[in-house]
Amino acid sequence: MSELTDIIKNMIRHDGPMDLARYMELCLTHPQYGYYVTRDPFGGAGDFVTAPEVSQMFGEMIGLWLALYWQNCGSPKRLNLIELGPGRGTLMADLLRGTRNVAGLHQALTITFVEKSPTLRDKQRDAINASGFSGDVTWAEHLNEFAADDAMSVVIGNEFLDALPIHQCTFTEKGWMERAVGLSDDGQLQYGLIPVSPLLKVLIEERTDTPALNDLVEISPERDAYIRDVCAVIKKNNGAALFIDYGHDVPNAKGDTFQAMRDHGFVEALKKSGHADLTSHVDFFRTKQVAEAAGAAGFGTMTQGDFLHHIGIGHRAQNLVQNAGDKAEDIYNAYKRLTDADQMGDLFKVVAFTYNDKGVPIL
Ligand SMILES: C[S@@+](CC[C@H](N)C(=O)[O-])C[C@H]1O[C@@H](n2cnc3c(N)ncnc32)[C@H](O)[C@@H]1O
Numbered sequence: 001m002s003e004l005t006d007i008i009k010n011m012i013r014h015d016g017p018m019d020l021a022r023y024m025e026l027c028l029t030h031p032q033y034g035y036y037v038t039r040d041p042f043g044g045a046g047d048f049v050t051a052p053e054v055s056q057m058f059g060e061m062i063g064l065w066l067a068l069y070w071q072n073c074g075s076p077k078r079l080n081l082i083e084l085g086p087g088r089g090t091l092m093a094d095l096l097r098g099t100r101n102v103a104g105l106h107q108a109l110t111i112t113f114v115e116k117s118p119t120l121r122d123k124q125r126d127a128i129n130a131s132g133f134s135g136d137v138t139w140a141e142h143l144n145e146f147a148a149d150d151a152m153s154v155v156i157g158n159e160f161l162d163a164l165p166i167h168q169c170t171f172t173e174k175g176w177m178e179r180a181v182g183l184s185d186d187g188q189l190q191y192g193l194i195p196v197s198p199l200l201k202v203l204i205e206e207r208t209d210t211p212a213l214n215d216l217v218e219i220s221p222e223r224d225a226y227i228r229d230v231c232a233v234i235k236k237n238n239g240a241a242l243f244i245d246y247g248h249d250v251p252n253a254k255g256d257t258f259q260a261m262r263d264h265g266f267v268e269a270l271k272k273s274g275h276a277d278l279t280s281h282v283d284f285f286r287t288k289q290v291a292e293a294a295g296a297a298g299f300g301t302m303t304q305g306d307f308l309h310h311i312g313i314g315h316r317a318q319n320l321v322q323n324a325g326d327k328a329e330d331i332y333n334a335y336k337r338l339t340d341a342d343q344m345g346d347l348f349k350v351v352a353f354t355y356n357d358k359g360v361p362i363l
Contacts, residue, residue, distance in 0.1 A: 002033065002272045002273055002274050002275055003032075003033050003274075004026065004027065004030055004033040004034075004273040004274035005189065005272065005273040005274075007026075007030070007033070008023065008026060008181070008189065008273055009183060009187065009189065012181065012182055012183050012189075013183070016182075016194075017180035017181060017182035017192055017194055018180060018181050019167055019178055019179070019180050019181075019194065020165070020166065020167060020168050020178075020179050020180065020181065020258065021165035021166060021167045021220070021222060022165070023181045023273075024165040024166065024278045025165045025222075026273070026274075027269075027273050027274050027276075027278050028163055028277075028278055029116045029117070030274060033274045034116075034117070034274060035274050035275065035276065035277060035278070036116065036117040036119070036120060036163075037116070037117050037118065037119065038119065038274070039119060040088065040119060040120065040123055041277060042087055042088055047261055047262050047263055047264065047276070047277055048261050048264060048277060049264075050087060050158065050159050051091075051158060051159075051244070051304070051338055051344060051348070052087065052088075052090040052091035052094065052158060053087075053088070053090055054334050054337050054338055054344075055331070055334035055335065055337075055338060056094045056097070056098075057094075057308075057313055057316050057317060057320070057334065057335065057338065058091065058094065058158075058308070058338060059090060059091040059092065059093065059094025059095045059097075059098065060094050060095070060097070060098030060316060061098075061307075061308050061311045061312070061313050061316070062091060062095050062156060062158075062242070063094065063095035063096070063097075063098035063099040064098065064099070064311050064312065065242065065311055065361055065362060066081070066095065066099065066105075066154060066156075067099050067102045067105055068361040068362075069154065069240055069360060069361055070102075070105060070108070070152075070154075071102075072356075072358055072361060073152060073238045073356065073358070075104055075105075075108070076108065076151070076152050076237070077104075077108055078108050078110070078149075078150075078151035078152070079105075079108045079109055079110070079151060079152050079153075079154065080110050080112065080146075080148075080149070080151050080152070080153040080154070081109055081110070081111050081112070081153075081154055081156070082111075082112045082113075082114060082143065082146060082153060082154070082155045082156070082233065083111070083112070083113055083114065083155075083156050083157065084114045084143065084155060084156070084157035084160040084230075085114065085115065085157055085158075085159065085160035085163060086113045086114075086115055086120070086124050087120060087123075087124075087158075087159075088120065088123040088124065088127060089113070089120075089123055089124030089125075089126070089127030089128060090127060091156075091158055092111065092113070092124070092127065092128065092131075093127040093128065093130065093131040096128075096131045096132075096133045097131060100132075106133065106135060107135075109133075109135050110135060110136045110137075110138075110151070111128070111133070111135065111136065111137045111138070112137075112138050112139070112140060112146055113137070113138075113139050113140070114139075114140050114141070114142065114143050114146070115139060115140075115141070116141050116142075121139055124139075125137075142229075143155070143226070143229045143230065143233060144229050146233060148233060148236065150236065150237065151237065152236070152237040152238055152239050153233050153234050153236065153237075153239040154234070154239055154240050154241070154242070155230050155233060155234060155239070155240075155241040155242070156241070156242045156243075157241075157242075157243045157244075157245075158243075158244045158245070159244070159245055159246075159279075160243070160245070161223055161226070161243055161245050161247075161282045161287065162245050162246060162247070162279040162280060162281065162282050163277075163278075163279055164220060164222050164223040164226055165220065165222045165223075166218045166219065166220045166222075166223070166258065166280045167179075167200055167218070167219045167220065167221075168216060168217075168218055168219075168256065168258060169196055169200060169204055169216070169217050169218075169219060170193065170214060170215065170216045170217075171211040171212065171213060171214065171215040171216075172193070172213070172214075173213065176196045176200075176201065176204055176211075177193040177194065177195060177196060178193065178194050178195070178196045178197070178200060179191055179192075179193060180192055180193065180194040181270065188270075189270040189273070190270065191270070199221060200219055200221075203219050203221065204217060204219060207251075207252050208251065208252060209252045215254055216254060216255060216256050217252075217253070217254055218253070218256075218257060218258070218280055218281075218283065220280075220283070220286075223282075223283075223286075223287065224286070224290045227287055227290045227291055227294070227353075228290060228294050230291075230353070231291055231294035231295070231296045231353060231355075232294070234296070234353065234354065234355060235295070235296075235355050238354070238355065238356040238358075239354065239355065239356075240352055240353065240354040240356065240360050241291075241296075241352060241353045241354070242350065242351075242352045242360070243282075243287070243350070243351050243352075244304060244307075244348055244349070244350050245282045245284075245348065245349065246281055246282065246347045246348050246349070247281040247282030247283060247284050247349055248281055248282075248283065248284065248285070249284040249285050249288075249300075249301040249349060249351075250285055251285055253283055253285065253286075257280045257281035258278070258279075258280045259278070259279055259280070260276040260277065260278050261276055261277045261279070262275060262276040262277070282349075284300070284301045284349055284351050287351060288300075288351060288353075291353040295355065296353040296354060296355055297353065297354055297355070297356075297357075297359070298351065298352070298353055299351065299352040299353070299354070299359060299360050299363035300349065300350050300351040300352055300363045301349040301350060301351045302349065302350050302362070302363050303341075303345055303346050303348070303349055303350075304338065304339070304344055304345055304346075304347075304348035304349060304350060305338075305339040305340065305341060305344075305345025305346060306345075307350040307362060307363070308338060308339050309339060310362045311362060313335060313338070313339060314335075317331060317332065317335035350363060351363075
């Protein structure tokens with residue numbers, strides 16, 4: 001049990017079963033008891049390890065991608081760099097360190113972190129201060145608070161889209177129904193089914209295949225809306241967006257990818273609400289459809305392994321290993337972890353969007 005479990009039970013008693021999207025949102029970002037609001041979950045002593053926490057090479061490679069993109073666009077004098085869900089700020093700190101010799105880039109940069117967690121904002125502030133970056137840095141809770149100006153904007157997000165709420169709908173004998181969280185006879189949280197809303201019905205029917213009994217699809221108007229907001233921000237002056245996440249890139253994807261993680265293992269999502277990371281695999285096919293409908297060009301997906309190799313992680317790893325003494329094996333293992341197909345290399349994918357007719361580097 002947790003404080004948040006009690007709050008959610010009361011909400012259900014009052015308003016009836018809540019859809020999975022609302023449950024996910026409350027568990028992750030409830031202003032007092034949300035998972036990300038109350039802790040720093042990263043690293044060996046936390047619940048999971050993300051790519052920037054595996055090795056500095058990850059942020060450095062994203063930095064090189066950014067520098068290439070900026071140079072392709074003629075090295076504009078001003079560049080808004082916006083990171084969605086920056087965690088501890090490690091990716092940004094490594095990106096800044098890795099690009100400090102790119103003439104003019106840091107002078108052009110204004111950074112915005114989009115982060116709901118006050119705990120993680122403090123970590124991001126520390127990471128930026130330690131990086132020595134002296135330009136403007138601001139924070140927002142949502143991208144739509146970002147004050148757009150006339151400069152080009154680049155949005156990046158690693159393991160951000162997977163944290164946005166999803167709805168799960170299943171095809172039953174009565175037609176499509178939505179998975180919801182309700183209460184059992186003895187007052188515990190349990191899954192059930194509620195009728196799908198008119199909006200979800202439209203989104204499901206946009207899919208092209210004929211459903212079979214018990215088909216389960218994941219739909220996220222919330223993620224779609226975020227992608228549209230990203231597109232609105234990058235539309236000006238050749239902006240671009242780059243997302244890295246676990247997910248799939250096939251039409252009409254089916255199946256349950258909702259997961260809860262604590263202490264480096266999978267746990268039951270309805271136990272101890274707010275004490276596990278709740279995510280789903282990103283539907284990159286849908287994400288590209290939404291961006292393209294907003295007028296952007298979509299690039300990728302490419303596997304994380306290929307993307308990092310094309311930028312040059314192999315050379316960087318070799319260089320670090322040569323100068324690392326007894327840390328050489330750790331660096332080699334981190335390189336393998338980020339790029340090998342049976343580690344993070346294939347599961348994680350990279351997608352980019354732009355309104356620039358020159359495209360984006362690498363993808
Ligand atoms: C899995 S972590 C990824 C952190 C970091 N990008 C990394 O790779 O280490 C998800 C991040 O997104 C933030 N986050 C989750 N949901 C969010 C939302 N709806 N709006 C803004 N930030 C959110 C979390 O607080 C956290 O910083």
